[in-house]
Amino acid sequence: MSRAHWTLTAVVLALLAFPVAAKHWDELFYVSFASRVLIYALAASSLNLILGYGGMVSFGHAAFLGTGAYTVAILMAEGVESAWVSWPLAVALSALLALVIGAISLRTRGVYFIMITLAFAQMTYYLFISMRTYGGEDGLNLARRSRFGFGLELAGDLTFYYVVLAVVALGLYLMWRLLQARFGQVVQAIRENETRMEAIGFPTYRYKLTCFAIAGGAAGLAGALLANQNGFVSPNLLQWTQSGTLMVIVILGGVGYLWGGPLGALVFLLLEEVLSGYTIHWQLGLGVALLAIVLFARQGIAGLLAGAVGGKRSTGA
């Protein structure tokens, strides 16, 4: 086995053993924290798929996360509690929204693409604020976590953690396979030189749009998990600062690195958790830390570690 395989095996084993250790030392709070890190790892990786691999700087990713979360919450308010219905529907609706937004946004380029994705995310944000039946500005409480069947009760944080771990691992694995496949290679080639790819005969617009929709669907899945985790959804999930935070997580972790999303989520949420324990002014420390990373660790954390773990960066971006 290569070094990358060893790293992966070690990470998976650590993730599997983590709740057992937490339970042993009676620190179950950390299990719920770990679930949150995993969920954000999926959300950030979905953004990394379009940002790092597709070269599409989307500033509206919170819209897809929020749509997934709201799908679960609204279905639950209407009495649909099965995860087997609401989670796939969350993915489908977010992917559909991404398809519509992408179809229009991908006609623009560069800064204008950043801004038009932001504009669509803001529209979605205000749309959910206007839905008075489902809480409007105040948000919506979930009566319970989704029903999973097979004798699994998600209300317990331990069970929920393992379900999240399985779903996130599956999501990340599929994304990795996608990037290895012809589709992923074409998308990365388009990022490098779209004109050339077009000249060779690839329908670049359709490839980018498909990639955008897939990322939206994956973010929707993360949103569905997040709604279950928090037991609460509100328009705040769709605020532009959320999109900014997701972007920060990806850049922090490493744009275009496979481990960028998970690493960024881990470090960002850890920073938030540790700093907020010391002072209410923890955002000051977070800001300084982020600034230091921009100035001194240009490739993000995955870039710093690249030599150590043998992580491969897809070049460019």
Added chain:
Amino acid sequence: MSVLILEQTLNGLQFGLMLFLLAAGLTLVFGIMDLINLAHGSLYMIGAYLVAAVVGATGSFALAVLAAVLGTAAIGVLLEVTLLRRLYARDHLSQVLATFALLLICNEVVRLIFGSQPVMLSPPAALSGPVQLLPGFYYPAFRLAVIGAGLAVALLLYVLVGRTRAGMWVRAGASNREMAAAMGVDVKMLFTAVFGVGAALCALAGAMLGPLLAVQVGMGESILILAFVVIVIGGIGSIRGALVGALLVGMVDTVGRAFLPMFLRSFLSPAVASGVGPALASIAIYLLMAAILFWRPQGLFPARA
């Protein structure tokens, strides 16, 4: 009814002009230096807080505005020289991350100094009453002063950018930075100066909007997005575009908020209309922007030909 329309039109004009003050600096920074500055709204917040602090200490609004404009410009120049200068050559992603970090830092520093509670800032006593513009039509004097100040600054900027040598350098920088540098423009100095002027305009907007909205941490974030919408609609790097975009957005937002609920009530139930109306008004400006970008991907007045 006609009084209401007149009043809302003036409100829209007033809001649009304040958006212009914010967008003018943003569009130049964006157009010339190709820098996405998410911390631009923080300068607006800092300006408003400086006004509140100086008014609290001296009681003079005019003195406070002057101090805030100069103080914020100094902070802007300091930021440019120490930090932002390092970001010009970096990609947009790094700029987003760095200025997002800066935004967090500014928010927390202001919170450390002034606390989390919103700070009260009232308009100067001389301008606190209403003025009779037409027989039977009264309008707040302070809002009128805001419109006056906005128009004056717009005119000043127009002359400065369109008619002076410094303005020529700015336009040259916005249309082609490398070429301008090759022709002997001291681009480095120009960047610092433009950033300082942009910061000063932010502070002015903060001073004018502070008494009308609330002076609180996070006040910059919501208005920053509107300023971005304005410059994208107008065309990045174009002052004229920023003015047209700002007035469009200010009008559509204000008039939409005032009349959409009323309009919807004519064919929807009042409960639904009062829920959907404000949201639809908020969405309207983004729809406007998406539509303009769809048909004119470079905005209305692109600076780069």
